[in-house]
Amino acid sequence: MTTIGTLYGLGVGPGDPELITVKAFRLLQQSPVIAYPKKRIGSKSYAHQIAELYVKPDAGKEMLGLVFPMTRDPEILEREWNNTVELVWERLSEGKDVAFVTEGDPMFYSTFIHMMRLMQEKHPEVPIVTVPGVSSFLGAASRFNLPLADGDEQIGIIPATEDREAMRRAIEAHDCVVFLKVAKVLPMIIGLLKEMNLADKAAVATKVTSAEEMVWTDVRELKRAELGYLTLMVVKKS
Template identity: 70%
Template structure:
């Protein structure tokens, strides 16, 4: 662990949902770090990453630090809340405490840790920062669907789903397999696009991958017109 005057900030990937998919190193880090920080959407809200690691952390023996990451694009709100999260971590780090920031999946793939680490480097460059890889929900979804993502010369894309129809079309055209994350808010437009491309029957959806709450739709068309859990992804396998 850190021997520097300030503690080390660790981004710890704790896997897609199943607590048994946490790595040995991630387990060791959350046990050894004095502070375990976790993201949440609002004050008093639940944390998916916290749920994953609660089997391994006794909150009575560990300093637990809930950090608010609001689901908004308002730049004023984001700047204010991001500043608070960095300073909350810094308060522990400057006392020489190591902080394990746990995040579902991998800390370097569409993770809140990416933004936290970037801002920490800007405001407190003296803080050592390290990341512990984790199993991504992308891999968990492939296992749940019993499919391969890529083999040989096949190309796979991991794409945030958006309302930009042409961008989504190009992503589908340029890859053999496409995993669309953050698909919940644009599910129906995505289904319409896939139908236009003759791929309506090639898309599957998985929510809360590998967790006890996992749900699988092998034919995503069954979900048309329905609301979808935020932690959902779509796999299009051509």
């Protein structure tokens, strides 16, 4: 009988190719199949770029690009996700290990989380192993040279939404707040910070640690800026 391959979820960091762990590097070298989120159009994802950097072209590996639909339609999501999981299962059922690379950490707001859950549901016999990676908010802390939490300080990591009062409560309840994917509500968050006299306690980074990184330490300059999806804000009150 063919031994079922292992599905690895590898965190490869927020953009800087050097922010990959030794373990993730080793598994990239060892796994015969490298799976990665594939964009339908446009540039390659950070995860794809980093995987290609560390995998030799003549190594005989399969680069398996997986398209994840950007939609809320439940029928489309179910169909496409099932197809994607079955593509990975085909390789695993042949006894091949599959290393799924993901930006940041595989267990933190990652595409891999849903892949893992669905694989466990449809093929519970598959061994699944995750390798932690450097998340974007940790990269931002390093870039800003800003301790996110010290001593008994409390930190909140919050997906930014249009719920203004919920965002206010998050700021009030924590010594430090990291707002993820903040670009879509940036004017509202900046206005809220001004009301709370905290505009000078915030910093913004987009594509942090990558070659395309941009950083702003005066967020008031950004009230009308149009930034990309991979943008976060750190608000440190103390």
